[in-house]
Amino acid sequence: MTRLRLVTALFVVAAVQTVAATTHEVSILSNRFLPEVVEARAGDTIVFRVVEGSHRLSAQEGLAISGLPSGRLSPGDQLELAVIDPPGEYFFLSDAEAGMRGGLQILDEAPAYTIDNRISAGWFNPAAAGQGLLFEYVPATNVLVAYWFTFDFSSGEQLWLVGSGTPSEGRATLEMLSATGGVMNASNPVDKPVWGELTVDFSSCERATAWFNASGAQQSGQIPLDRLYLTSLCEQDL
DSSP states (O other): OHHHHHHHHHHHHHHHHHHHOOEEEEEEOSSOEESSEEEEETTOEEEEEEOSSOEEEEEOTTSOOTTOSOOEEOTTOEEEEEOOSOSEEEEEEETTSTTOEEEEEEEOSOOSOOOOGGGOEEEEOTTSTTOEEEEEEETTTTEEEEEEEEEOTTTOOEEEEEEEEOOBTTEEEEEEEEOBSOOTTSOOOOBOOEEEEEEEEESSSSEEEEEEEETTTTEEEEEEEEEOSOGGGGGOOO
16 A cells, blocks of 8 residues: 555656746747746756748857757757756857847746735835836736836936746746837827847745846846835735
């Protein structure tokens, strides 16, 4: 009986691990990856599908990714990578265009917090005062909206971005748009080109980490975030 229980328990664990594994699809366009940031755990699979152009994929120097570099890939080709590397932040590159890269965040544990409307508030990095984000969660549609008030990498001019995405547990990846061409209180048409992607991981109602990948500026990085106000909302029961 004991042996039977042990075998059954092992079977259940194996089944849970199989169900938990996720396949992440990344489209390779002529000059960018879509999505540009992938969050995965050990046991997951990443499938790269070439839509446009000719590409040879590699990992950023000093941050090897198992399965890379690849051979030459053309439209219609695909490459499957098993996620087996240690937790951390990695970057994958294409030789099709200088600066063409995507981010891979390998996570080490299940999320400790699930996104809900209690996170709707202002958030900022204490080490970078004068800029930050407003997050708003919309329960009816399960959408996380972000308004990011920051500054341009090179010019230092004000840069306001807005984006949205669908959360999964404590994380969400948002496509961020910039807005240009408008005039205050006027009907001038506004251009909203894609700036890049922002992936947010909420560890609690008061702490989060964001990873950004600015495709046009060819910049990426990590931002620690603290809640700025309305901490009393975190104590409410939903």
